[in-house]
Amino acid sequence: MxxxxxxxxxxxxxxxxxxxxxxxxxxxxxxxxxxxxxxxxxxxxxxxxxxxxxxxxxxxxxxxxxxxxxxxxxxxxxxxxxxxxxxxxxxxxxxxxxxxxxxxxxxxxxxxxPAAFSARQAMAIGTAGYTAMLCVLALERHGVTPDQGEVLVTGAAGGVGSVAVALLARLGYTVVASTGRPEEAGYLKTLGAAEIIERDTLSAPGKPLGKERWAGAVDTVGSHTLANVCAGMRYRGTVAACGLAQGMDFPATVAPFILRGVTLAGVDSVMAPRDLRLQAWQRLARDLDVxxxxxxxxxxxxxxxxxxxxxxxxxxxxxxxxxxxxx
Missing domain, CATH: 3.90.180.10 (Medium-chain alcohol dehydrogenases, catalytic domain)
Incomplete structure (x- = not known):
């Protein structure tokens, strides 16, 4: 039993x-x-x-x-x-x-x-951390490097967001963390966030194009937040999208994609092939501060x-x- x-x-x-x-x-x-x-x-x-x-x-x-x-x-x-x-x-x-x-x-x-982790530590990482690493790999594949500018993480106090902030900061990126919980600012800065912004600045309906700010982004939220993230991307920036905490809808226009060459990279952790999983866990063992x-x-x-x-x-x-x- x-x-x-x-x-x-x-x-x-x-x-x-x-x-x-x-x-x-x-x-x-x-x-x-x-x-x-x-x-x-x-x-x-x-x-x-x-x-x-x-x-x-x-x-x-x-x-x-x-x-x-x-x-x-x-x-x-x-x-x-x-x-x-x-x-x-x-x-x-x-x-x-x-x-x-x-x-x-x-x-x-x-x-x-991985030998670097105990079973408990592996679960502290879990699907959320493994997904965060897949997002980092997607940004790297599309040429986002630390010298290009700020990288945004939405839903930053959640599971995927927390690990994404920690990984990106450890890799040298300037990380801006978006959260609806301002009381978590100290926690997010401990993980390596350089700046904290309020969720409300991204979660309401916005313009098709905004001021260019983000070189890359990890979005765990979807809906209007993802649309606004795309609208604020720098030329040829990349968004790794992996979540739907705000909703499954995507109320956006094609403007960021055809005027700024923005890439929207979908990240699926459920059916990812074995070689990509092994790569993600190997990188977690190397790049995550246990x-x-x-x-x-x-x-x-x-x-x-x-x-x-x-x-x-x-x-x-x-x-x-x-x-x-x-x-």
Whole structure:
């Protein structure tokens, strides 16, 4: 038996509960993992609360991240005893995920735990940090360098934003952090932000083109914020877009793209190919200051995830939330 958060939807409605399950309830897969740590991400919050139709099959164990140790494997490249990390691939949506003490998975989804990180540290990074690194890689691919000017991070006090600020600052960029929580200014400057701006300066409907300011940007917000970020990009600047905290809409014009040659680079972490995942985790091991992880991380037990999910969606949780699945 093992403990898990389980989501059900039936005639009685949509609900999430902490329960115990038998091993034979686990879905099919060629690798079994004893989970040590998981995380609570924005998507997990949506799944647990039912605010958006994230879950595609019921019943479902949520949790898009996990770190643990392989207990059984018939996969040719995964061995018993391997320390592994999983991010995305539809776990917590179409396949049982990481908010449980055990998981059965496809070995192709697993990445070796980098030696630089403990399992807890890997989950302090989690999908949010891995996505932030994918955004940094996208900016680099499109030629954004520290000497070109300021780089903006929206939703900077959230999970993706916090790690993006820390990574970009460590790499020498001048980072401007946008947040709706001015009380987090000190926290963001600790991560390396050179300046803090209010979310309201970007979140309302704006002009098709604004003053050129940003050489690059990481946007976790979408909607009017993303439109305004694009409108304020410098010539041939790049925006890495990875989130929708404000909304899925994009009320913009083509002006930034055809008049300033701006690039809007979409960043998907869920189905990213394995070689890109390995590159991202290798770069995290090299470029992320592990000492900052404690500053961006809070810890809860598995039993606290259901109550924490609504607060996460309401923007009341700073940075990353790691989940000790054994308490």
């Amino acid at each position: 093992f403990k898990a958060v389980l989501i059900d939807k039936d005639d009685a409605g949509y609900r999430a509960r902490l329960t115990e399950l038998a091993d034979d309830a686990l879905p099919e897969g060629n690798v079994s993992v004893r989970v040590a740590w998981s995380t609570l991400n924005y998507k997990d919050g949506l799944a647990i609360t039912g605010k958006m139709p994230v879950v595609r099959k019921f019943p479902m164990v949520p949790g898009i991240d996990l770190a643990g140790t392989v207990e059984a494997s018939s996969h040719p490249e995964v061995r018993v005893g391997d320390a592994v990390v999983l991010n995305g691939w539809g776990v917590g949506e179409t396949h049982w995920g990481g908010l449980a003490q055990r998981a059965r998975l496809d070995g192709d989804w697993l990445v070796p735990l 000492a900052l992880l404690d500053a961006i991380t809070s810890e809860i037990g598995l039993s606290e995830t259901i109550d924490t999910a609504p607060r996460l969606l309401a923007g009341q949780v700073r940075g990353r939330v790691v989940v000790d699945v054994n308490r």
